Amino acid sequence: xxxxxPLIKITIDGITIQVPEGTSILNAARMIGPEVAPPTMCxxxxxxxxxxxxxxxxxxxxxxxxxxxxxxxxxxASCRTNVMDGMVxxxxxxxxxxxxxxGVVEFLLINHPLDCPICDQAGECYLQDLSYGHGDGFTRYxxxxxxxxxxxxxxxxxxxxxxxxxxxxxxxxxxxxxDNRVHGILDRGDQSDIxxxxxxAIDNDFSxxxxxxxxxxxxxxxxxxxxxxxxxxKPMDAHRDCDKCCGxxxxxxxxxxxxxxxxxxxxxxxxxxxxxxxxxxxNTCRFEKKKAxxxxxxxxxxxxxxxxISANHYEVKEMPPDPLNKVLDNHSxxxxxxxxxxxxxxxxxxxxxxxxxxxxxYTFKDHDEATEISKANEERLxxxxxxxxx
Amino acid sequence: xxxxxxxxxxxPGIKTFEVYRREGGYRSVEKALTMSPDAIVEEVxxxxxxxxxxxxxxxxxxxxxxxxxxxxxxxxxxxxxxxxPGTFKDRYLMEFLPHLLIEGxxxxxxxxxxxxxxxxxxxxxxxxxxxxxxxxxxxRQHGFLGKNILGSGFDCEIYTHRGAGAYICGEETxxxxxxxxKRGLPRIKPPFPAIKxxxxxxxxxxxxxxxxxxxxxxxxxxxxxxKIGIGKSTGTKLISACGNINKPGVYEIDMxxxxxxxxxxxxxxxxxxxxxxxKACIPGGSSVPILPANLLLKTAKGEKRLMNYxxxxxxxxxxGSMMGSGGFEVLDEDQCIVRHTLTLARFYHHESCGxxxxxxxxxxxxxxxxxxxxxxxGQMKDIDLLWDVQKNIEGNTICPLxxxxxxxxxxxxxxxxxxxxxxxxxxxxxxxxxxxxAHYADELKIAATT
Numbered sequence: 001x002x003x004x005x006p007l008i009k010i011t012i013d014g015i016t017i018q019v020p021e022g023t024s025i026l027n028a029a030r031m032i033g034p035e036v037a038p039p040t041m042c043x044x045x046x047x048x049x050x051x052x053x054x055x056x057x058x059x060x061x062x063x064x065x066x067x068x069x070x071x072x073x074x075x076x077a078s079c080r081t082n083v084m085d086g087m088v089x090x091x092x093x094x095x096x097x098x099x100x101x102x103g104v105v106e107f108l109l110i111n112h113p114l115d116c117p118i119c120d121q122a123g124e125c126y127l128q129d130l131s132y133g134h135g136d137g138f139t140r141y142x143x144x145x146x147x148x149x150x151x152x153x154x155x156x157x158x159x160x161x162x163x164x165x166x167x168x169x170x171x172x173x174x175x176x177x178x179d180n181r182v183h184g185i186l187d188r189g190d191q192s193d194i195x196x197x198x199x200x201a202i203d204n205d206f207s208x209x210x211x212x213x214x215x216x217x218x219x220x221x222x223x224x225x226x227x228x229x230x231x232x233x234k235p236m237d238a239h240r241d242c243d244k245c246c247g248x249x250x251x252x253x254x255x256x257x258x259x260x261x262x263x264x265x266x267x268x269x270x271x272x273x274x275x276x277x278x279x280x281x282x283n284t285c286r287f288e289k290k291k292a293x294x295x296x297x298x299x300x301x302x303x304x305x306x307x308x309i310s311a312n313h314y315e316v317k318e319m320p321p322d323p324l325n326k327v328l329d330n331h332s333x334x335x336x337x338x339x340x341x342x343x344x345x346x347x348x349x350x351x352x353x354x355x356x357x358x359x360x361x362y363t364f365k366d367h368d369e370a371t372e373i374s375k376a377n378e379e380r381l382x383x384x385x386x387x388x389x390x
Numbered sequence: 391x392x393x394x395x396x397x398x399x400x401x402p403g404i405k406t407f408e409v410y411r412r413e414g415g416y417r418s419v420e421k422a423l424t425m426s427p428d429a430i431v432e433e434v435x436x437x438x439x440x441x442x443x444x445x446x447x448x449x450x451x452x453x454x455x456x457x458x459x460x461x462x463x464x465x466x467x468x469x470x471x472x473x474x475p476g477t478f479k480d481r482y483l484m485e486f487l488p489h490l491l492i493e494g495x496x497x498x499x500x501x502x503x504x505x506x507x508x509x510x511x512x513x514x515x516x517x518x519x520x521x522x523x524x525x526x527x528x529x530r531q532h533g534f535l536g537k538n539i540l541g542s543g544f545d546c547e548i549y550t551h552r553g554a555g556a557y558i559c560g561e562e563t564x565x566x567x568x569x570x571x572k573r574g575l576p577r578i579k580p581p582f583p584a585i586k587x588x589x590x591x592x593x594x595x596x597x598x599x600x601x602x603x604x605x606x607x608x609x610x611x612x613x614x615x616x617k618i619g620i621g622k623s624t625g626t627k628l629i630s631a632c633g634n635i636n637k638p639g640v641y642e643i644d645m646x647x648x649x650x651x652x653x654x655x656x657x658x659x660x661x662x663x664x665x666x667x668x669k670a671c672i673p674g675g676s677s678v679p680i681l682p683a684n685l686l687l688k689t690a691k692g693e694k695r696l697m698n699y700x701x702x703x704x705x706x707x708x709x710g711s712m713m714g715s716g717g718f719e720v721l722d723e724d725q726c727i728v729r730h731t732l733t734l735a736r737f738y739h740h741e742s743c744g745x746x747x748x749x750x751x752x753x754x755x756x757x758x759x760x761x762x763x764x765x766x767x768g769q770m771k772d773i774d775l776l777w778d779v780q781k782n783i784e785g786n787t788i789c790p791l792x793x794x795x796x797x798x799x800x801x802x803x804x805x806x807x808x809x810x811x812x813x814x815x816x817x818x819x820x821x822x823x824x825x826x827x828a829h830y831a832d833e834l835k836i837a838a839t840t
Contacts, residue, residue, distance in 0.1 A: 051578075052578040052746070052788060053745055053746050053747070053788070054746070054747050055746050055747055055748055055786050055787070058786060074785045074786075075785065075786060077578065077788075080578045099782075100782065100786050103748065103778075103781075103782030103783075103786065104747055104748060104782070104786065106782070107747050107748050107750075107751035107752055107755075107782065108747050108751070110751050110755060111751060111754075140775055140778075141755065143755075143758045165747065166744060166745075166747070166750065168745075185573065185744075187744075188556070188558075188742070188743050188744050189739065189740065189741070189742040189743065189744040189750060189753070189754070190739070190742065190744060190750050190751060190753070190754040191744075192744035192750070
């Protein structure tokens with residue numbers, strides 16, 4: 001990054017930060033942290049010109065700059081609006097923003113099939129996260145949803161247009177990473193269709209990255225379709241020497257088996273910057289190398305995205321204090337086989353085989369003590385009766 | 391009132407260069423070439439001319455924003471992609487006075503320092519495009535276009551470019567994308583075209599009528615132009631009147647005419663057709679809010695509403711509307727607002743480019759809900775749903791098409807909610823009617839003013 005650029009001040013949700021000039025509001029918010037960063041569906045920092053389309057990152061600008069402190073009349077797309085010195089932005093603190101975002105989520109979902117149970121993207125889907133985070137739990141849409149026929153575009157990618165939210169990311173990938181774009185948007189409006197012209201195959205070394213950038217399950221990996229759910233897989237960082245790409249990937253394994261290979265993602269779900277360059281991977285690494293032996297495994301990937309796949313993965317959670325003592329008013333609980341000294345086990349004077357049920361601590365306690373307690377508990381008394389018999 | 395634009399429209403053969411020149415055409419070019427470009431911009435600023443395409447942004451100000459970096463060409467693009475339902479003033483101008491537009495372009499190009507201008511013309515106007523091409527050829531023959539115009543050393547070329555039938559390409563940045571040969575999707579602003587427009591160069595995009603209005607400004611001076619009209623609505627405006635009126639057509643008005651006069655006087659629309667009563671009107675092209683008769687003729691304050699930018703938007707969207715592009719659509723008492731709103735919603739659904747999600751999904755949703763109500767299958771909650779959907783679209787989109795789709799629906803519900811409710815409670819009746827809701831209009835006593 002250009003270090004010479006002067007730093008300017010911006011306040012987002014009451015938190016002030018200094019950022020270089022030319023930073024977008026969204027990136028400034030990301031510098032503060034995920035609490036204030038607006039969600040994005042179409043913006044992808046590694047792809048030039050992306051963003052501005054999905055309108056989920058709309059924020060309210062309550063003061064344009066120090067020079068011109070008037071508020072902006074409309075909500076602005078934070079991904080495509082650059083910060084000005086002294087700008088005051090409201091994201092989660094603005095009712096207007098939250099309302100608009102809710103509206104956008106509703107719009108994105110009205111034509112979405114909501115087939116998450118059979119969708120390969122489930123668990124790492126941006127739209128899932130977005131609708132859990134910002135949407136309503138019900139729909140007001142009562143019409144037939146838009147559907148398309150599934151289409152195989154090329155040997156590796158399947159296009160499921162019904163799920164597409166038209167973020168245009170895959171178009172930018174084809175434009176900026178591959179040498180020839182053969183797919184694009186056909187038709188217009190809500191009939192827009194991502195497709196190749198007359199079912200041409202997408203056959204390009206870097207086309208697999210379209211799957212990575214797709215925020216929903218519209219573009220899926222044909223070599224991984226229906227093989228596994230992502231939350232059952234363990235992501236492992238790995239690398240290999242590749243002459244086409246950086247060769248640094250994430251392997252998604254279960255046991256010994258490598259189910260799929262993706263590029264490494266940063267906390268925003270975008271491809272990581274490795275040595276200052278976006279770590280896109282080539283199709284050979286992604287689709288051909290599906291054996292653990294092909295890779296040098298570095299270790300488990302740390303995932304800090306707020307989504308299903310991050311659950312159960314390597315997180316050391318602090319356990320809450322056990323409330324049992326409080327509930328029992330500091331009486332020690334009755335445990336099955338509450339054995340305190342080995343001598344009790346090694347030299348039992350009780351024949352456990354004659355007990356009708358499992359032994360409890362009372363089985364080993366003194367007769368007198370046991371009877372005392374047994375007054376209060378008939379069930380336990382029964383057991384102690386057996387002891388008497390002995 | 392002296393007509394400034396349509397003065398000579400009835401002169402036989404005015405389409406040809408000879409007649410146009412004999413009638414005093416191209417005087418402004420001769421005058422402009424003796425002035426400095428900045429002086430022309432200053433003159434246009436003085437005139438108070440406002441963009442005639444719909445937004446009403448001051449033209450002189452827009453021109454002064456044009457970036458002038460060294461060694462980069464600048465472009466003037468004339469927006470002739472007039473596709474708004476109810477607006478046909480630009481077609482009229484180009485069809486009958488093609489040389490007026492060319493004259494305006496030459497003056498404006500000189501003021502802006504642009505050597506190449508494009509006329510982005512709506513694809514359906516193919517015959518108009520041919521007329522313009524012929525006129526451009528004639529002007530070139532007579533030395534008004536091409537290299538070294540009239541020995542001044544200024545080069546100017548005009549090219550016509552036909553659109554492919556998309557309403558969205560009337561939005562200035564989508565127009566530029568389309569002109570460059572790409573998909574007509576609006577760009578995200580900023581940067582504005584004045585900084586980065588066609589092929590990344592500074593560009594001014596103006597409506598046909600705006601550019602034509604530069605000609606009288608050059609001829610008579612900005613001062614004189616600013617004296618016509620009232621307040622900030624200076625000069626004359628073309629209104630394309632249509633709907634249930636006796637004399638539909640294009641009228642040039644100075645903006646002191648009241649709406650009532652415009653509808654009922656014989657000079658203009660000549661009253662409502664077939665002796666019916668006025669029910670509602672869209673005063674500025676399909677995307678501006680519809681107004682019921684009582685609010686149309688008088689503002690909420692009880693003042694007479696005039697045909698100008700300020701008066702028509704008096705009261706905001708609660709009790710007012712907008713000047714817009716000048717498509718004046720009049721609805722008589724037989725017209726059904728629900729069906730009318732559906733027609734507009736269907737149009738915007740069809741024309742949404744699909745780039746940003748609120749407009750792409752929302753316009754389709756509005757269309758579907760309105761279709762069910764129109765077909766007698768609506769429910770009461772649908773009206774509130776319509777309101778919510780339009781509210782979520784408005785202001786949240788990249789370009790103004792989203793707003794344009796939301797405003798008519800919002801205004802229809804705001805002013806004619808009872809009519810929507812009637813459609814929902816009288817399902818059979820609204821299905822079997824042949825047209826309109828005549829008896830319903832009687833019941834409601836919709837303000838019948840003469």
